[in-house]
Amino acid sequence: MLAHLRSLLLSCWLCCCAMSTAQAVTVVIVSSERSPAYAQAAQALVSELQRNGGSRYEMLLLTATEFAGTANLKPKLFVALGAQAAQALAQATLPAPVLCVLLPRSSFERVLRSSGRKASSQLSALYLDQPLSRQLGLIQLALPEARHIGVLWGPESQAQASALNALAQARGLRLLAASVEQDGQLFPALKTVVEGADVLLALADPQVFNSSSIQNILLTSFRAKVPLVAFSPAYAQAGALLSLHVTPEQIGQQAATLAAGVLQGKALSATALYSQDFSVAVNDHVARSLGLSLDAAALRTRLLRAEATP
Secondary structure: OHHHHHHHHHHHHHHHHHHOOHHHOOEEEEEOOOOHHHHHHHHHHHHHHHHOOOOHHHEEEEEHHHHOOOOOOOOOEEEEEOHHHHHHHHOOOOOOOEEEEEEOHHHHHHHHHHHOOOOEOOEEEEEOOOOHHHHHHHHHHHOOOOOEEEEEEOOOHHHHHHHHHHHHHHOOOEEEEEEOOOHHHHHHHHHHHHOOOOEEEOOOOOOOOOOOOHHHHHHHHHHOOOOEEEOOHHHHHHOOOEEEEOOHHHHHHHHHHHHHHHHOOOOOOOOOEOOOOOEEEEOHHHHHHOOOOOOHHHHHHHHHHHHHOO
């Protein structure tokens, strides 16, 4: 309830302030919906820009529906929160570049396909999901004896197969993968994978991991004593051993850094980016059941240190 109220207050505050000085608006934030996650990201973005010298009166927060009714805005940057907002902005003719955040790589690529556009300095993204190298790095830190990585490919994640295979081989790991093209294929594929895997790596693909399937996937992997490394803290709470993710606040802060660059005359990256910051969550109950003692903060620190080492 408090988070919902904060979302409404943030929206009203930004809209009222910026509408009163519409010509001075320099950043327009378009949110896919009014929810705590989007409000947290927007609040972090605004706070970080303000900390770096930006004025609150130069920012306007709209929903994707509200954005459709505006035509006279001429900011220096548009920021899309979520896939619906990204779709709306990608299809519009705008006077400024668009930075898309709070959406996974697969969703951004879907936006590009449907709008007939390519990633560029005029339409770029900060991905919600984590780079494959970071995911494998976490597995090797938390489960150093794991050699066989189970993966379930869906229609959207399949495009990453060759890249993940190459990264795994470079680290001395082997993938045990199965494809899930239809709903009926999920659990036969899962059973095949967990029979030979040391760990199951979850990749964001709605065909495989969704609200209808996750509990059965978690139960199957738990019974097989094959820990699941997931992409959402909610999955860690539900029974995955680990999750590697970026929080809305972290995304908002990183988006603010990119936005500040644009306001200072720099161009957005012509290629979409993965987040530099991230969080790790550990399910202590699952860890104990596997005879493991894992510290989320320590794992995050070690991952950051490893990535900073040339």
